[in-house]
Amino acid sequence: MNRRAEVLAAAEALLEAEGAEALTMRRLGAALGMQAPSLYKHVRSKDDIEAGLQERALRGLAEALPGGGDLPALAQAYRGWALAHPRLYELATGRPLRRDRLAEGVEAAAAAPIVGAAGGDEHTARALWALAHGLVTLELAGRFPPDADLDATWRAALARFPLA
Amino acid sequence: MNRRAEVLAAAEALLEAEGAEALTMRRLGAALGMQAPSLYKHVRSKDDIEAGLQERALRGLAEALPGGGDLPALAQAYRGWALAHPRLYELATGRPLRRDRLAEGVEAAAAAPIVGAAGGDEHTARALWALAHGLVTLELAGRFPPDADLDATWRAALARFPLA
DNA sequence: ACCTGAACACCGTTCAAGT
DNA sequence: ACCTGAACACCGTTCAAGT
Numbered sequence: 001m002n003r004r005a006e007v008l009a010a011a012e013a014l015l016e017a018e019g020a021e022a023l024t025m026r027r028l029g030a031a032l033g034m035q036a037p038s039l040y041k042h043v044r045s046k047d048d049i050e051a052g053l054q055e056r057a058l059r060g061l062a063e064a065l066p067g068g069g070d071l072p073a074l075a076q077a078y079r080g081w082a083l084a085h086p087r088l089y090e091l092a093t094g095r096p097l098r099r100d101r102l103a104e105g106v107e108a109a110a111a112a113p114i115v116g117a118a119g120g121d122e123h124t125a126r127a128l129w130a131l132a133h134g135l136v137t138l139e140l141a142g143r144f145p146p147d148a149d150l151d152a153t154w155r156a157a158l159a160r161f162p163l164a
Numbered sequence: 165m166n167r168r169a170e171v172l173a174a175a176e177a178l179l180e181a182e183g184a185e186a187l188t189m190r191r192l193g194a195a196l197g198m199q200a201p202s203l204y205k206h207v208r209s210k211d212d213i214e215a216g217l218q219e220r221a222l223r224g225l226a227e228a229l230p231g232g233g234d235l236p237a238l239a240q241a242y243r244g245w246a247l248a249h250p251r252l253y254e255l256a257t258g259r260p261l262r263r264d265r266l267a268e269g270v271e272a273a274a275a276a277p278i279v280g281a282a283g284g285d286e287h288t289a290r291a292l293w294a295l296a297h298g299l300v301t302l303e304l305a306g307r308f309p310p311d312a313d314l315d316a317t318w319r320a321a322l323a324r325f326p327l328a
Numbered sequence: 329a330c331c332t333g334a335a336c337a338c339c340g341t342t343c344a345a346g347t
Numbered sequence: 348a349c350c351t352g353a354a355c356a357c358c359g360t361t362c363a364a365g366t
Contacts, residue, residue, distance in 0.1 A: 332364080
């Protein structure tokens with residue numbers, strides 16, 4: 001693990017443990033036993049760190065998603081990963097994707113299981129992705145009533161996409 | 165218009181014109197012809213400003229949504245409002261809703277047209293909301309390929325909710 | 329009642345200097 | 348090659364002081 005990867009791993013741990021506002025160069029440096037300016041030897045900027053976390057999130061999500069085309073299983077894995085890494089998911093999806101800094105194939109690998117479950121139709125795939133993303137972000141942001149039965153909401157939502 | 169409302173209106177204008185990172189107490193004060201500390205006479209904190217902007221967004225959205233139960237018209241109005249106020253929409257939906265600071269009925273007024281289009285079923289309403297929210301946020305974040313035909317994606321998505 | 333200037337504890341980032 | 352301390356231009360916020 002090179003130094004940049006170490007910084008990114010520590011950044012993810014700090015983010016997930018203490019929240020986005022705790023992810024500062026000074027705190028991250030402290031977690032790694034160095035001063036904040038030293039981080040710039042391993043990483044271009046804080047923006048660069050966030051782009052790296054986006055890539056880590058995409059890789060983690062792609063690894064967690066099953067590829068068999070079973071929509072309920074896919075949805076459960078998607079929701080499960082997001083709820084297990086809520087702040088990373090939010091950081092990775094809540095801002096523009098830095099495609100220029102993304103390794104080749106990472107975005108496609110995360111998208112492939114969704115396209116597969118959509119039977120290859122791009123519009124259906126985007127609708128499924130938007131539906132899952134919307135449900136997850138609204139859940140993470142506490143937008144649904146506290147007593148909402150979200151399992152039932154997911155089932156009702158997925159029932160709109162039979163076979164596909 | 166009392167002083168607090170003036171501050172919120174200026175905050176919305178600054179946010180929409182220059183982005184979230186430009187919405188600082190010093191810049192907002194300058195836009196209103198006062199020093200940053202003076203803002204605290206009219207507003208509790210920056211957090212209070214953001215809660216106020218959430219309420220403005222909810223009111224604006226509720227006003228823009230038609231209530232007739234016509235899903236395509238509702239979807240178009242929802243998307244249109246979000247694209248017309250992208251940074252306000254993002255600020256209003258991208259963080260937890262401060263229900264404690266929200267005037268009575270504001271949240272319900274924004275939700276009512278969606279529940280109406282869902283035929284009163286809460287799970288369908290949440291699925292529709294998540295779908296629209298997901299499509300809008302992914303579009304605003306530039307997550308879809310630049311050449312994606314999003315009108316067609318919206319049509320395909322809404323086709324999953326016939327009659328309802 | 330409203331506004332100011334100074335101050336505090338923070339930010340991200342640069343840079344000369346050390347090993 | 349890697350790390351440090353000092354510095355710069357910013358933050359949100361508090362507070363004594365002015366009108």
